[in-house]
Amino acid sequence: MQRSTLKAWFLVHKWTSLVCTVFLLLLCLTGLPLVFGEEIAHLAEPHVDAPATDAAPRDLDAQVRTALAQYPGNVPLFVGWDPDAPTVYVNTGARADTPPPQMQTALLHAISGEVLPAAQFNEGVMYFLYRLHTDLFLGLPGMLFMGAMGLLFAVAIISGLVLYGPFMRKQPFGTLRTGRSRRLAWLDLHNVLGIVTLGWALVVGITGAINTIAKPLEQAWQGEQLGEFAARYAGQPRPTTLASLQAAVDTARAAEPGMRPAFVSFPGTGYSGNHHYGVFMQGSSALTERLYRPVLIDAQTGALTAQPQLPLYMSVLLLSQPLHFGDYGKLPLKVLWALLDLLTIGVLISGLYLWFKRGNTDARVSEIERAARTGAAE
Incomplete structure (x- = not known):
């Protein structure tokens, strides 16, 4: 690779990483509990015994009437079923186009129609984390901004692979050279964690950007x-x-x-x-x-x-x-998602450390050139 091309890739990696790192740290930290959002929500819900197999569900019109009795003056907006419990939820609001944060929810037993305690859309720690994760409490502009950070993260991953791919091929996987300099050990840690999380980070970054639109x-x-x-x-x-x-x-x-x-x-x-x-x-x-x-x-x-x-x-x-959020394989996949999230936090922190200990651009490019030729960076 020519030096000018290498320098261009280095600058792309440096600045895309710098711009998005703080926001990516926020996304990783808030995303960690959100991965287990469904499990956390179920902990707060009342236990509902499974109905008899021949029990007939209560009429949905009666369920809606019960829900509206809890919130007089509201109109019904959505009715839904929990696939893991015999419950029905009814979202209500003051008008038909009520936005989700202003909706009120009634949770009812699907068979008996008993009113159960229900978490609301706009309250609690998980709601706060969700809004912080998705839109920084700024609505659509915040969503689009976080989506742009996700795309920058994808560019940073690809440019990092271009820069350090040749070097990593000449070193045993997982090499951490701790006996030479602290900065070199951090660089190796950054590279190893980056390779381990490469595929996952690209998937999460791109799907996150898609979700923002x-x-x-x-x-x-x-x-x-x-x-x-x-x-x-x-x-x-x-x-x-x-x-x-x-x-x-x-x-x-x-x-x-x-x-x-x-x-x-x-x-x-x-x-x-x-x-x-x-x-x-x-x-x-x-x-x-x-x-x-x-x-x-x-x-x-x-x-x-x-x-x-x-x-x-x-x-x-x-x-x-x-x-x-790793919601395809139930709990085992969510645990894997959480572990990869923690490793990605390590990538981001090590990247910040390397930036604070940076030299000038030409010196860093020369270092990468030597690493690509000999498999050893200074």
């Missing part, structure tokens, strides 16, 4: 596909008297046999237009349970309107969200 992608899908069906109801007000929710879910089940409902959106929430229930069905495998298939049910008549297919970009988004 979830809102624009969802809006594009709503405008593209749902707008087509909404046009049929142009000029008609949103219905105030709704058809049976239970009947709508039963219709969706019949339309998509072999799938189960994950959640239902009410008219006006943005997920199903102003005139439909959106019954979002999911499969039963680790992959297909992430790829929702919407079934639109006319909220006034209860008739099946359409079964639109999700576009490719929405499928990519839905698959990247759980991959970012």
Whole structure:
């Protein structure tokens, strides 16, 4: 590699790393408990005994009425099922377009309809960590900024591989030269941890960047596909008297046999237009349970309107969200994600140490050139 090219790669690695390191440290530290967010949430939930196998679920319309009795004046927004417990949640809000942080949640036993203690969207340590991790409490601008930091991190990883790849090939894997200088030992530690976490860090960085554009992608899908069906109801007000929710879910089940409902959106929430229930069905495998298939049910008549297919970009988004937090292989994969997260923190800290102990750029480039030729860096 020519010296000018090597110097360019060095500068790319140096500045992309410097710009994103502090924010990556924040993401790694807040992301560590979020990896186990589902398990932590279940610890706070009440224990619910499994129902008898022949027990019939309570009518969903009755569940919604119970939830609304807890929050008088609210309207129903979403109804969903916990796949790991016999519970139903009902999200309510003051109006149909209430944003998630302002929603109020009722948790009910799926069979008896008993009201259970429910965690709310906008409270608790996990909510604070989630907002800090995703958008720095700045909304969409914060999300896009953190996505840009994730992309810079990916560039820093690739440029680091270009710089130190030839050197690493000439050293036994895991070499830590501790007998010469402290800076050299830190450099070896930085390189070894970087190689160990390379694939994982790229996956998490890229999926994190994809997740930050979830809102624009969802809006594009709503405008593209749902707008087509909404046009049929142009000029008609949103219905105030709704058809049976239970009947709508039963219709969706019949339309998509072999799938189960994950959640239902009410008219006006943005997920199903102003005139439909959106019954979002999911499969039963680790992959297909992430790829929702919407079934639109006319909220006034209860008739099946359409079964639109999700576009490719929405499928990519839905698959990247759980991959970012290691949510495909249950607890064992989450433990691996957490360990790799800790190693990545080591990469970032060692990189900061190397920057504070830096020499001038030309000296560092000469050092990398020697390392590539001889396999030894000074």
